[in-house]
Amino acid sequence: MRLDVLTLSAVLAATTAVATPTVAAATTTCYGGAITKHYGDGAFFGPYSASSRCTDVNLRLTAGTSDYVNACVVFIDHTSQCNRWTRVPNGSWHTIATDVLDGTHFEVLVGVPLEGDDATVQIAF
Template sequence: MRAPAALVATAALVAATAMVVPAHASATSCYGGAATLHYGDGAFFGPYTASSRCTDINMRLTAGTSAEVYACVVFIDHTQDCNRWTTVPKGSWRTIATDVLDGTRFEVLLGVPLEGDDATVQIAF
């Protein structure tokens, strides 16, 4: 009787591990393809093409004198206008455009709160 109990416990552990790994793997593949941009080198970045790695366009501020940046996505095959401004604070990832179809071409406009601030950001798409 002990063998079946051990087998059930092992199977449960394997099933739990299998359920956890894909969620982590998908997050890694999205952010793993991130591009690094330096505000100060310019304010308009791209063009980029959305990929199957991420459903959304994500950004995080990683370094620089600015505590936050303002980001706006322009879907260049459809408009020259900014979709909406998003504040991206230093540290964690922030979604700057949602439900972006694979193959969509876009540019990112960045701004900082104070003249003279610099910023390094990552963008995952």
């Protein structure tokens, strides 16, 4: 009986040691660090600081009454203007700013096409 307990303990320890890096790796991926925001809570989200998880700022529309949103990034340490407007349809990830250096401060501006529309988006950076 003692041998069975030791064997089971060894198997559990080995399984845990293998699973831990996988979980850690999943949370450090670009999209694994995404945050969720709701348009009804405002149109400007942030300020954020670019991380080493992503080289870009990415956005996807996940829910809401709108089929798409328009989004842009404002690099707040340098300007109060949007970089460019990007139309982001429901479902897949879209890059809204490219080659963003780690530590760069920014806000994301989101707009819906019709008054009264709402949207839930995820932002990965």
